Amino acid sequence: MREREFWQLLEEVFGRVYGRSLSRDQRLPKLGDMTVVEALAAGEEPRVVWNVLCDQMDIPDSKRWGKDHNAPPLPAGR
Numbered sequence: 001m002r003e004r005e006f007w008q009l010l011e012e013v014f015g016r017v018y019g020r021s022l023s024r025d026q027r028l029p030k031l032g033d034m035t036v037v038e039a040l041a042a043g044e045e046p047r048v049v050w051n052v053l054c055d056q057m058d059i060p061d062s063k064r065w066g067k068d069h070n071a072p073p074l075p076a077g078r
Contacts, residue, residue, distance in 0.1 A: 006046035010036075012066045013059060028052050 010019040023036040030052045031039045039049045054064045 001045075001047040001050065003040060003046050006040070006050055009050060009066050013054075013063060014057075022053070022057075026053065026056070028056060030056075 010023060013019070014022055025035065027033050027035060028039060028049070031044060031049065034042065034044075036049055036053060039052075040046060050064075053059075
C-alpha cells in the first residue's frame with residue numbers, strides 16, 4: 001500500500017473531515033502512542049498504520065478496504 005492509497009482509504013472509510021481529524025488526533029498505542037501522521041512521518045508502513053487504526057476503531061475486514069475489498073499484500077518482514 002502506498003501512502004496515497006492510505007489517504008484515499010481513510011477518506012472513503014471514515015469520511016474526509018473525520019478521517020483527517022483521526023489522523024492528527026487519534027493516538028495509536030500499538031505504534032508507540034504516535035498519531036497516524038506521526039507514524040507515517042516516522043517511516044512506518046502505511047498498511048501497518050492502516051490496520052492498527054482500523055483495529056483500534058473496530059472497523060471489520062469487510063469494510064476496511066473500501067469498495068473493492070482487496071487487501072494489499074503485507075510488507076516484507078512483517
